[in-house]
Amino acid sequence: MTAYAQLTHTWKRLHHLSHVQSIVWWDQQSMMPPAGNGARADALAEMATLIHGIRTDIGLKPMIEAASAESLGEVERANLREIRRDWRSANALPVNLVERKSIAGSRCEHAWRTQRPANDWAGFLPNFKEVVKVAREEAAFLAAETGLCKYDALMDNYEPGMTAQRLDALFGELLTWLPDLVKQVRARQATQTVIAPRGPFPKAAQYALGLDVMKLLGFNFEGGRLDESAHPFCGGVPEDTRLTTRYREDDFMGSLMGVIHETGHGRYEQNLPREWLGQPVSWARSAGIHESQSLSFEMQIGLSRAFVGQIAPLVANHFGLQPAFEKENLYQQFIRVVPGYIRVEADELTYPLHVILRYRIERALIEGDIEAEDIPALWDQAMQDFLDLDTHGNFTNGCLQDVHWGEGLFGYFPSYTLGAMYAAQWFAAIRRAVPDLDARMAAGDIAPALDWLKANVWRQGSRWTTDELVTRATGSPLDAAHYRRHLETRYLGD
Amino acid sequence: MTAYAQLTHTWKRLHHLSHVQSIVWWDQQSMMPPAGNGARADALAEMATLIHGIRTDIGLKPMIEAASAESLGEVERANLREIRRDWRSANALPVNLVERKSIAGSRCEHAWRTQRPANDWAGFLPNFKEVVKVAREEAAFLAAETGLCKYDALMDNYEPGMTAQRLDALFGELLTWLPDLVKQVRARQATQTVIAPRGPFPKAAQYALGLDVMKLLGFNFEGGRLDESAHPFCGGVPEDTRLTTRYREDDFMGSLMGVIHETGHGRYEQNLPREWLGQPVSWARSAGIHESQSLSFEMQIGLSRAFVGQIAPLVANHFGLQPAFEKENLYQQFIRVVPGYIRVEADELTYPLHVILRYRIERALIEGDIEAEDIPALWDQAMQDFLDLDTHGNFTNGCLQDVHWGEGLFGYFPSYTLGAMYAAQWFAAIRRAVPDLDARMAAGDIAPALDWLKANVWRQGSRWTTDELVTRATGSPLDAAHYRRHLETRYLGD
Numbered sequence: 001m002t003a004y005a006q007l008t009h010t011w012k013r014l015h016h017l018s019h020v021q022s023i024v025w026w027d028q029q030s031m032m033p034p035a036g037n038g039a040r041a042d043a044l045a046e047m048a049t050l051i052h053g054i055r056t057d058i059g060l061k062p063m064i065e066a067a068s069a070e071s072l073g074e075v076e077r078a079n080l081r082e083i084r085r086d087w088r089s090a091n092a093l094p095v096n097l098v099e100r101k102s103i104a105g106s107r108c109e110h111a112w113r114t115q116r117p118a119n120d121w122a123g124f125l126p127n128f129k130e131v132v133k134v135a136r137e138e139a140a141f142l143a144a145e146t147g148l149c150k151y152d153a154l155m156d157n158y159e160p161g162m163t164a165q166r167l168d169a170l171f172g173e174l175l176t177w178l179p180d181l182v183k184q185v186r187a188r189q190a191t192q193t194v195i196a197p198r199g200p201f202p203k204a205a206q207y208a209l210g211l212d213v214m215k216l217l218g219f220n221f222e223g224g225r226l227d228e229s230a231h232p233f234c235g236g237v238p239e240d241t242r243l244t245t246r247y248r249e250d251d252f253m254g255s256l257m258g259v260i261h262e263t264g265h266g267r268y269e270q271n272l273p274r275e276w277l278g279q280p281v282s283w284a285r286s287a288g289i290h291e292s293q294s295l296s297f298e299m300q301i302g303l304s305r306a307f308v309g310q311i312a313p314l315v316a317n318h319f320g321l322q323p324a325f326e327k328e329n330l331y332q333q334f335i336r337v338v339p340g341y342i343r344v345e346a347d348e349l350t351y352p353l354h355v356i357l358r359y360r361i362e363r364a365l366i367e368g369d370i371e372a373e374d375i376p377a378l379w380d381q382a383m384q385d386f387l388d389l390d391t392h393g394n395f396t397n398g399c400l401q402d403v404h405w406g407e408g409l410f411g412y413f414p415s416y417t418l419g420a421m422y423a424a425q426w427f428a429a430i431r432r433a434v435p436d437l438d439a440r441m442a443a444g445d446i447a448p449a450l451d452w453l454k455a456n457v458w459r460q461g462s463r464w465t466t467d468e469l470v471t472r473a474t475g476s477p478l479d480a481a482h483y484r485r486h487l488e489t490r491y492l493g494d
Numbered sequence: 495m496t497a498y499a500q501l502t503h504t505w506k507r508l509h510h511l512s513h514v515q516s517i518v519w520w521d522q523q524s525m526m527p528p529a530g531n532g533a534r535a536d537a538l539a540e541m542a543t544l545i546h547g548i549r550t551d552i553g554l555k556p557m558i559e560a561a562s563a564e565s566l567g568e569v570e571r572a573n574l575r576e577i578r579r580d581w582r583s584a585n586a587l588p589v590n591l592v593e594r595k596s597i598a599g600s601r602c603e604h605a606w607r608t609q610r611p612a613n614d615w616a617g618f619l620p621n622f623k624e625v626v627k628v629a630r631e632e633a634a635f636l637a638a639e640t641g642l643c644k645y646d647a648l649m650d651n652y653e654p655g656m657t658a659q660r661l662d663a664l665f666g667e668l669l670t671w672l673p674d675l676v677k678q679v680r681a682r683q684a685t686q687t688v689i690a691p692r693g694p695f696p697k698a699a700q701y702a703l704g705l706d707v708m709k710l711l712g713f714n715f716e717g718g719r720l721d722e723s724a725h726p727f728c729g730g731v732p733e734d735t736r737l738t739t740r741y742r743e744d745d746f747m748g749s750l751m752g753v754i755h756e757t758g759h760g761r762y763e764q765n766l767p768r769e770w771l772g773q774p775v776s777w778a779r780s781a782g783i784h785e786s787q788s789l790s791f792e793m794q795i796g797l798s799r800a801f802v803g804q805i806a807p808l809v810a811n812h813f814g815l816q817p818a819f820e821k822e823n824l825y826q827q828f829i830r831v832v833p834g835y836i837r838v839e840a841d842e843l844t845y846p847l848h849v850i851l852r853y854r855i856e857r858a859l860i861e862g863d864i865e866a867e868d869i870p871a872l873w874d875q876a877m878q879d880f881l882d883l884d885t886h887g888n889f890t891n892g893c894l895q896d897v898h899w900g901e902g903l904f905g906y907f908p909s910y911t912l913g914a915m916y917a918a919q920w921f922a923a924i925r926r927a928v929p930d931l932d933a934r935m936a937a938g939d940i941a942p943a944l945d946w947l948k949a950n951v952w953r954q955g956s957r958w959t960t961d962e963l964v965t966r967a968t969g970s971p972l973d974a975a976h977y978r979r980h981l982e983t984r985y986l987g988d
Contacts (some may be wrong), residue, residue: 020515038733188806239534240529
């Protein structure tokens with residue numbers, strides 16, 4: 001057996017074991033009764049140890065080196081590149097650092113659950129300083145290994161190829177126009193009258209509406225499900241994709257947009273290339289590209305006037321007729337812009353400002369330019385500058401709101417806005433290929449958009465680097481001009 | 495670390511991995527969308543290989559020998575006995591035989607799915623002869639290993655300590671009175687008028703009724719669930735016990751008795767000794783003892799006049815009032831005896847006859863006294879003798895009805911009737927300890943019975959051999975006189 005064949009055999013085993021892990025994790029979030037949690041945590045830890053043992057087997061390094069010298073086809077070479085990436089991410093850190101990272105993150109996250117509601121930044125700080133210390137060591141290790149700067153080395157886990165230098169350019173440019181655009185749109189929307197939907201919206205009806213909309217969006221229910229969990233996610237495996245959402249009976253838009261968002265993730269997973277199944281080359285390209293699919297569904301399709309027009313009758317079917325469900329009114333309701341403290345509740349227009357704020361702080365923190373103590377003042381200043389909001393002393397809805405940092409997750413936030421930018425670029429390309437896209441969508445035909453995404457993104461897996469993928473699909477690497485045009489058209493265009 | 499401590503560490507790991515395996519298997523039966531099946535089968539096969547690898551590690555044999563020489567407490571010694579049993583069952587057969595067994599069973603079972611509805615005994619026979627051949631080799635291997643006779647060696651996997659010699663005595667005695675009792679009861683019931691419940695019975699209402707009855711029976715929903723599957727089962731793990739049932743909207747009694755039955759299995763699992771969790775000494779004692787719990791719930795409690803009186807108002811709550819739900823009428827409906835072809839649909843009184851028929855045939859088959867070709871004639875004769883039914887030429891509802899033999903599962907059938915006998919013996923002991931048991935149950939208090947089972951069976955796990963367990967709990971080993979008394983009292987007593 002060639003070294004390459006031995007490697008694919010190992011990653012096929014990992015594929016099977018991570019199938020089991022994914023389904024059991026989904027069960028934990030959506031099905032498991034509360035008293036099952038202790039045993040489940042032990043069982044998942046055993047699986048993680050086992051999988052880690054396979055990914056760090058000392059035989060893999062020479063095998064990867066030997067495979068590099070073998071004669072391989074193009075896809076096989078791409079697969080070997082991704083195998084090496086996956087191997088490196090499991091083997092980069094000394095065992096001792098992995099343990100310290102896990103302990104510091106668990107301790108900080110666990111205390112955060114009560115510190116956040118208690119607005120207790122002072123209590124959070126000592127735990128968090130340890131998390132930052134370990135994250136800086138981790139970043140230094142990965143930087144030495146990869147030759148990247150420290151923050152880029154962390155980001156490489158989620159967005160291979162992306163750099164802080166490029167982000168600075170992209171986000172810097174965004175800041176020259178986005179805060180002003182928010183103000184303009186706010187002033188414009190202040191003159192409009194929009195009728196708010198009247199609840200309650202029974203959970204069973206919201207669930208049924210979600211299924212209808214997933215069908216419209218082509219989700220394959222033969223190989224997937226929709227359930228409920230505390231935090232919406234897309235889990236499971238490509239062959240059996242499990243989406244969740246959460247319900248509030250006084251508001252149906254949250255669960256509905258959640259379902260549309262997760263359906264984007266889900267269809268990407270369901271349509272990853274089956275011919276390379278189980279191999280890293282068949283995996284989703286990156287966190288940002290994954291997010292570009294959920295945001296293509298949520299923002300490009302879901303919030304479009306054409307699609308809202310399609311779902312308005314479904315909404316009325318499930319909740320009964322009311323004036324708020326008239327197509328144009330429902331559309332205006334969906335695209336309402338309201339600056340707020342909370343990232344996960346932000347509208348399309350203000351969301352990127354929350355991300356840029358976090359990116360700037362976490363980058364400076366990892367590079368050692370600021371310390372944890374400096375965060376609140378920087379946070380308050382940016383919220384004032386970007387969104388005209390006062391967060392002074394409000395840690396609960398300020399810098400304590402996200403779980404990411406407490407868990408030691410640095411370098412992930414940019415993926416959200418990169419995803420929104422990629423999504424705009426996909427749809428610019430789709431409109432070039434299908435000039436009557438909006439008319440067709442208004443007539444209920446979203447197939448052209450979905451077919452394009454399937455051919456150009458989903459079916460490509462990790463065959464190309466991100467830049468290659470984007471260039472092959474759209475003719476150029478990431479270009480934020482598409483994003484600006486999309487936002488201006490939607491929010492000022494008519 | 496002592497050899498014993500190393501062993502407990504290994505079985506703790508196996509406990510975690512089998513947790514994952516159990517939950518994923520439950521998901522496959524109750525949640526998984528159809529297209530997920532291929533990937534799931536591969537993932538479960540990977541888990542099985544992995545677990546088998548741990549159970550057959552060559553280091554275990556000397557470790558078990560070393561532990562036997564260590565100074566151990568009573569529970570530890572019992573645990574070592576059960577570890578050795580588990581190790582032996584994983585290591586007894588040569589790899590080649592395990593593979594041939596798996597292939598022969600899969601092939602025969604797969605073809606059986608279409609051969610049964612097609613009444614195709616001739617088509618089934620060649621595959622089945624291979625299954626029998628392999629099963630005989632397996633039995634010979636296990637017999638040489640254990641010193642038992644061949645059939646006993648197979649049965650030892652499910653009912654350690656039980657022998658064909660004892661079964662012959664137990665079942666032979668049963669046959670001296672049970673067929674006559676069936677005739678007597680049939681004649682008696684022919685003179686009674688019983689009003690049948692009128693459907694439809696909506697699934698959601700059946701589910702809600704099931705939950706109510708599970709609560710009455712003390713099922714712990716903090717550590718378990720009720721769901722739906724094609725075949726009812728009790729799965730999951732002691733810390734998170736997953737019951738299922740199936741629904742027919744023209745009949746609620748099937749799903750209800752299914753729920754009561756599985757709740758018996760479930761409460762046993764939920765109350766196995768937590769202080770030895772993860773170790774074989776904490777496992778359920780045997781298939782027959784497990785069945786004795788489900789049958790304690792289904793037959794001893796569920797079919798009692800007192801308990802039916804308790805649930806009659808619940809039935810009316812969920813389906814609306816109707817004359818059939820009057821307490822005495824509902825009770826008579828539940829204990830109706832109707833001889834039929836199908837074991838899994840049989841009533842309490844005729845069920846054991848189906849089991850004895852199968853036991854006699856499978857024992858003779860394994861011992862080499864008959865060949866597969868002889869089965870239909872033996873089947874027809876026994877159905878005629880025991881139940882006065884003609885099955886000649888009816889393979890679909892005759893000897894092709896069960897999946898057990900086709901899959902190569904020999905030695906399991908006796909557990910069903912052993913369970914019914916043990917259940918009667920438990921309740922004889924409970925009535926000695928709690929003379930007013932029936933009055934208390936009629937007043938809605940089933941706690942005395944459940945507390946007794948918890949203390950005497952559930953909390954004992956596998957600490958004792960089956961005979962020791964039964965003797966400690968009831969004062970004597972298995973005694974079928976209790977079973978006869980139970981049936982005569984219920985069916986002829988008033």
